[in-house]
Amino acid sequence: MIVTVTANPSIDRTIALAATLTRGAVLRASGSRREPGGKGINVARAVAAAGDDVCALFPAAADDPLVTELIADGLPHACVPVPTEVRTNLTVTEGDGTTTKINLPGTAWTDTTRAQFTELIVSRASGADWVALCGSLPPGVPEDWYVQLIVGLRGLGCRIAVDTSDAPLCALAASFDTAAPHLLKPNGHELAQLVNAPSAVDADDLETRAAAGDLTPALDAAATLHERSGAAVLATLGAAGALLVTDEGAWFGTPPPIEPRSTVGAGDSSLAGYLLADTHGLPPEQRLALAISYGAAAAALPGTQPPQPTMVNPSEVTITTLTSGAA
Numbered sequence: 001m002i003v004t005v006t007a008n009p010s011i012d013r014t015i016a017l018a019a020t021l022t023r024g025a026v027l028r029a030s031g032s033r034r035e036p037g038g039k040g041i042n043v044a045r046a047v048a049a050a051g052d053d054v055c056a057l058f059p060a061a062a063d064d065p066l067v068t069e070l071i072a073d074g075l076p077h078a079c080v081p082v083p084t085e086v087r088t089n090l091t092v093t094e095g096d097g098t099t100t101k102i103n104l105p106g107t108a109w110t111d112t113t114r115a116q117f118t119e120l121i122v123s124r125a126s127g128a129d130w131v132a133l134c135g136s137l138p139p140g141v142p143e144d145w146y147v148q149l150i151v152g153l154r155g156l157g158c159r160i161a162v163d164t165s166d167a168p169l170c171a172l173a174a175s176f177d178t179a180a181p182h183l184l185k186p187n188g189h190e191l192a193q194l195v196n197a198p199s200a201v202d203a204d205d206l207e208t209r210a211a212a213g214d215l216t217p218a219l220d221a222a223a224t225l226h227e228r229s230g231a232a233v234l235a236t237l238g239a240a241g242a243l244l245v246t247d248e249g250a251w252f253g254t255p256p257p258i259e260p261r262s263t264v265g266a267g268d269s270s271l272a273g274y275l276l277a278d279t280h281g282l283p284p285e286q287r288l289a290l291a292i293s294y295g296a297a298a299a300a301l302p303g304t305q306p307p308q309p310t311m312v313n314p315s316e317v318t319i320t321t322l323t324s325g326a327a
């Protein structure tokens with residue numbers, strides 16, 4: 001069983017432009033889509049599509065449009081109530097697959113919301129293989145809420161994955177000694193943030209250099225993060241591929257060529273692929289291959305769509321072993 005936690009869920013509204021996004025212009029959209037969103041919900045949808053056991057936990061009123069859509073999709077979930085509607089996040093995709101996103105802050109939590117949601121997560125975590133803590137925190141939630149949660153979850157026997165950014169990620173990085181997760185899934189930007197990479201080695205550098213065949217900065221950063229946290233590090237590097245660093249070694253994988261439609265949710269699908277592979281007992285290089293394959297399949301789909309298992313082909317991913325053997 002995989003349990004996903006989405007503190008800040010969303011409805012994702014995607015507007016497709018055939019042309020280039022131009023500031024200040026009147027632009028005609030070629031289409032639009034509306035889908036359930038929020039990182040943990042995206043992970044859960046991909047896991048559910050694969051037919052594995054999953055439960056998505058998030059705060060939302062029982063009659064929220066997001067909940068109605070997830071019930072129609074048949075996604076197993078549980079919620080704690082909040083008084084206002086789930087946020088709508090906006091995505092604009094251009095003809096070449098360039099994706100621009102505007103995310104709202106989300107519904108503020110009261111102390112009661114926080115207590116109820118924490119209780120729900122702890123009750124569902126017992127017996128789960130993985131609990132994935134995903135995405136931003138809404139207004140009113142302390143930056144170290146994931147840290148507090150990990151401390152509460154560590155004794156329950158589940159493994160913990162984290163995919164977040166900015167202040168909650170920095171709070172976690174400052175607390176690895178007391179609240180280390182088992183898996184971290186940063187993208188290039190977050191990886192640079194996590195290890196305080198020198199400004200010359202920013203996110204774009206990590207991804208661009210990896211795409212140009214220079215893996216050294218990304219590998220150094222991922223290895224440092226693994227050493228500091230003890231967690232396996234699955235670092236997604238956009239179109240360049242992804243790195244996996246664990247106690248057993250380090251691997252880099254490159255995806256098959258795709259025509260990108262929307263990168264929204266690609267990282268979430270990668271995390272879903274990794275967790276699926278792990279719960280099926282696959283070794284690290286196959287976990288990485290499935291993660292990359294899921295991410296590439298998601299990026300080839302419009303909007304925030306999780307790939308169906310038939311769209312995923314890990315044998316098309318090229319895996320290179322960088323180091324192997326116990327660290």
Ligand SMILES: O=P(O)(O)OC[C@@]1(O)O[C@H](CO)[C@@H](O)[C@@H]1O
Binds near residue numbers: 135
């Ligand atoms: O604002 P957050 O929580 O960081 O991210 C939310 C979000 O951008 O993440 C998903 C894609 O990863 C989308 O479905 C959703 O709109």
